[in-house]
């Protein structure tokens with residue numbers, strides 16, 4: 001996912017010349033290669049990794065305002081996706097640590113001061129935290145890049161500013177949340193109070209550790225809740241660093257507890273905890289089903305789910321092909337293809353198909369892959385060996401199913417998890433690369449004939465997270481935006497994320513919406529208070 005800043009980076013790249021002059025182009029391209037036989041050489045990824053300009057200072061669990069070891073004393077490694085080498089050993093939270101964190105959050109909720117504090121005081125603490133994030137943006141960006149492998153420029157110029165903006169957005173909400181009075185039949189005064197829901201359990205994935213952190217923590221704290229957050233085991237570092245800053249900003253102990261650890265232990269303990277009042281989960285659809293069941297089998301806590309996707313990106317016949325190619329490329333390859341809303345089914349109208357695929361292939365071959373700390377790099381490594389192997393298996397499946405491998409398809413180097421930007425054409429709807437979430441730099445291009453056909457094919461999936469529509473015809477745009485069964489449609493743009501725009505899925509892409517005014521409802525209880533009136537309701 002990206003943000004306004006990413007879109008502005010993109011608009012810049014759309015209007016500027018291609019990045020062929022940058023270093024780190026994939027080497028060894030053979031211009032005489034026939035379709036399907038292009039090979040990227042060893043390239044940049046094998047160079048000596050750049051030393052990250054930051055130290056890891058915080059690896060313990062955050063419980064009740066203190067950094068502590070896991071009760072078991074266990075640790076687990078977090079690794080550098082550029083090399084697979086260990087960055088740090090991190091305290092491994094499990095059920096007992098979740099219990100400790102939930103009781104700290106419970107006490108902080110029941111006894112205060114956070115939910116009982118004036119909303120303006122809460123707002124000021126969140127604003128102070130946003131200022132501290134800005135002050136420490138370089139360390140934060142470096143930690144995020146080291147732990148995730150995403151390009152430094154993306155994190156520094158898009159993700160951190162978005163993180164700060166989102167916390168300011170939620171700081172602004174804190175003192176504007178209020179209930180209603182409603183008219184009732186008869187002499188009754190009816191107030192509808194919007195109260196914090198209580199202790200929020202939150203589980204986040206590894207693809208956007210800091211942005212998932214603010215999507216969860218921002219609205220929950222603005223509404224006056226307390227939190228136990230379980231980070232992804234692949235990327236525990238940035239949330240610990242940020243949460244330390246939150247306490248420097250004045251967050252009371254116990255309000256935000258952060259547990260690093262694995263899903264089936266720490267995550268499952270949180271989802272099934274009897275004292276957690278609400279669960280918010282972002283991750284895969286399979287794990288979403290598990291946590292929903294755990295929530296139901298324990299205390300029926302309400303659950304919001306932000307899950308996977310297989311989003312269509314539809315290029316219509318009237319499209320400016322150059323712009324469509326660039327946008328479709330961005331929609332898929334951004335963040336190494338590791339986006340829940342990646343435009344991973346590129347539907348192209350038959351009248352522009354041939355031109356589109358030649359240009360899409362050329363664009364993928366120009367993609368700059370390398371050490372994410374190096375300036376100008378567009379694509380770093382995949383997050384870990386498991387994801388790397390998953391993506392490589394999908395590439396193999398694409399070839400075996402008869403799709404045409406236009407470019408890419410191989411690992412770059414022998415260290416770390418770099419994969420060549422890969423483009424398949426002649427993809428058919430039933431192929432695994434057209435049905436499954438690959439979560440990697442693999443573009444699948446499908447041909448279509450008319451709008452009704454592409455609507456039916458685009459909707460023929462269990463997912464419903466997002467879609468891109470590229471057309472200059474207002475009627476086509478209106479038809480598609482209404483017909484597509486997804487939570488977000490981007491028309492002639494993609495990955496435009498803004499604090500105020502709700503995000504979430506139809507169908508098996510999830511329940512509920514994050515960001516915007518809708519995200520507050522996830523963290524509020526509605527209480528009706530009815531008192532008799534001596535006089536009629538309206539005098």
Ligand SMILES: NC(=O)c1ccc[n+]([C@@H]2O[C@H](COP(=O)([O-])OP(=O)(O)OC[C@H]3O[C@@H](n4cnc5c(N)ncnc54)[C@H](O)[C@@H]3O)[C@@H](O)[C@H]2O)c1
Nearest residue numbers: 204205206231232263264267268283284287306307308340
């Ligand atoms: N819709 C969105 O907003 C959005 C955003 C980002 C990522 N995602 C999705 O996330 C997935 C990638 O992330 P991932 O591989 O980390 O997903 P994942 O489901 O494997 O893990 C997500 C989180 O769930 C935890 N978890 C795993 N098993 C668990 C269990 N049994 N009980 C409780 N918690 C458990 C993990 O430790 C991690 O913190 C993709 O499918 C992607 O589409 C969705």
